[in-house]
Amino acid sequence: MTGYRGRIAPTPTGLMHLGHARTFLEAQRRAREADGKLFLRIEDLDQARCKSEFVDALKEDLAWAGLSWEPEVWVQSQRLASFREAWRRLREAGVIFPCSCSRKDVAEAARAPHEEGQEPLYPGTCREVEREFESERDALSINWRFRVPEAEVVAFEDGRLGPQRFVGQRDFGDFLVWRKDGFPSYELAVVSDDIAQGITEVVRGRDLLTSTARQLLLYRALGAASPAFFHCPLVVDTEGKRLAKRAGSMGLRELRARGVTVADALTKLSTS
Ligand code: GLU
Numbered sequence: 001m002t003g004y005r006g007r008i009a010p011t012p013t014g015l016m017h018l019g020h021a022r023t024f025l026e027a028q029r030r031a032r033e034a035d036g037k038l039f040l041r042i043e044d045l046d047q048a049r050c051k052s053e054f055v056d057a058l059k060e061d062l063a064w065a066g067l068s069w070e071p072e073v074w075v076q077s078q079r080l081a082s083f084r085e086a087w088r089r090l091r092e093a094g095v096i097f098p099c100s101c102s103r104k105d106v107a108e109a110a111r112a113p114h115e116e117g118q119e120p121l122y123p124g125t126c127r128e129v130e131r132e133f134e135s136e137r138d139a140l141s142i143n144w145r146f147r148v149p150e151a152e153v154v155a156f157e158d159g160r161l162g163p164q165r166f167v168g169q170r171d172f173g174d175f176l177v178w179r180k181d182g183f184p185s186y187e188l189a190v191v192s193d194d195i196a197q198g199i200t201e202v203v204r205g206r207d208l209l210t211s212t213a214r215q216l217l218l219y220r221a222l223g224a225a226s227p228a229f230f231h232c233p234l235v236v237d238t239e240g241k242r243l244a245k246r247a248g249s250m251g252l253r254e255l256r257a258r259g260v261t262v263a264d265a266l267t268k269l270s271t272s
Contacts, residue, residue, distance in 0.1 A: 001198030004036025008062075008069065009190070009204070011043045012054035018250040018269070019205070019235045021065040021262050026232050027203035028067055030159075039197060040069040043190075044077045045183045061252040065262045074197065076189055083184040086192040086222060087144065087177065095221045096177055098133075099126040099143045118210070121173035144178035146187075146217060154213040159230035161206065166213035175214050187211060191218040199227050206231040235269050 008024040010016065031038040040059075044050040090096045101109075101122075110120030122145060133139035152168035166172065176185040184192070190211075194202060202212075212229050219226040255265055 003200075004031060004034035005039070005198050005200045006031040006036060006203060007039040007041050007074075007194070007197060007199050008067070009041040009043050009193075010058050010062075011046070012051060012058055013046065013049040014054060015251050015253055016058050016061045016065075017252065018255070018262065018265055021062070021067075021252060022235050022266055023203065023205050023232045024062060024067055025065065025262070026230075030201060030203055030230060034201075036200070038069050039072065039074060039199075041074040041193060041197070042076060043186075044075060045186075045189055047077070047181075047183070050077075057253075061256075064256055065252055074193060076193065079189075079193065079196075080183070082196060083189055083192050084140065086188055087140070087184065090146070090177060090188075090218075090221055091139075091144075093221055096144045096146050097127055097129075097174075098131050098139065099145045099174075099176075101125050101143075119172070119175070121169065122175070124174070127174065140178065140182055141180055142178075143176055143180050145174040146177050146214070146221070148172065148174050148214075148217065152217070154216050156212070156216060156226075156229060158209075159201065159228055160233075161209075161231050164209060164212075166210060168217075172210050172214055177218070187214050187218060191215050191222065191224075194227060195219070195222065195224045201228040201230055203230045203232065205234055207234060235266070 006027050008027050010020060010024075028038055040062075042055055044055070087096075099122075105125070106122055107120050109123040109125065126145075127147065148168040150169045153165060154168065155163065155165045158164050175187060177188040178184055183189075193199075209231055212231070216226055250265065252262070255262065
């Protein structure tokens with residue numbers, strides 16, 4: 001695996017909108033400029049919300065938007081064995097702990113008020129609790145969190161946004177790596193796949209910047225080199241609202257039906 005390797009990683013919980021197309025076209029531009037490869041990865045671990053009809057629709061809509069990708073498409077729901085292996089390695093390294101707190105427990109006991117859209121800082125309730133499991137299956141039926149070192153500074157140079165700096169237990173707390181439903185969290189799945197696919201640069205929306213800080217701790221714990229990162233500004237409408245929040249209003253399907261190209265639609269929008 002040599003040369004530039006990028007990926008686009010949609011979650012098939014609905015139809016693709018202009019915001020997705022913009023980020024993915026940027027990923028394609030980066031890959032082409034580097035004469036590299038671009039992979040499509042379907043992030044379908046949320047079994048309750050992901051639907052196979054959305055997978056077919058997203059391929060069609062993204063192709064219409066001008067995107068193309070390598071023939072080998074990765075599907076996260078087929079990669080559970082590899083995610084379990086990553087979880088084992090983290091467990092052996094002693095950097096994760098089982099956690100029985102519910103989302104509500106965490107929100108209520110959070111140490112500091114959290115901003116809208118940001119996860120509350122985990123209050124540490126289960127951090128030091130010793131727990132034995134009868135089997136691996138039992139162990140995988142509880143949430144697991146990454147133990148983020150207090151005041152750990154995570155700094156990186158973003159290809160689009162420049163120097164970034166996050167502080168552990170201030171900007172983000174002990175985050176989920178495994179869910180009690182038997183699936184990895186987004187953070188663990190993405191890092192495992194980016195390593196397995198030999199991704200050299202991750203291009204995605206800037207709403208995932210804090211996630212990148214968490215993910216850098218996972219690369220280190222898994223003993224893997226991290227890729228470069230390039231976070232794109234989000235597309236906003238004229239009132240400055242994030243497009244992703246305006247359900248389907250600028251869906252690629254709708255643009256196509258109206259005979260509007262993605263390029264035309266994008267020139268009418270600003271970014272933040
Ligand atoms: N599946 C994620 C999303 O749709 C993308 C995450 C990533 O690019 O790392 O937001």
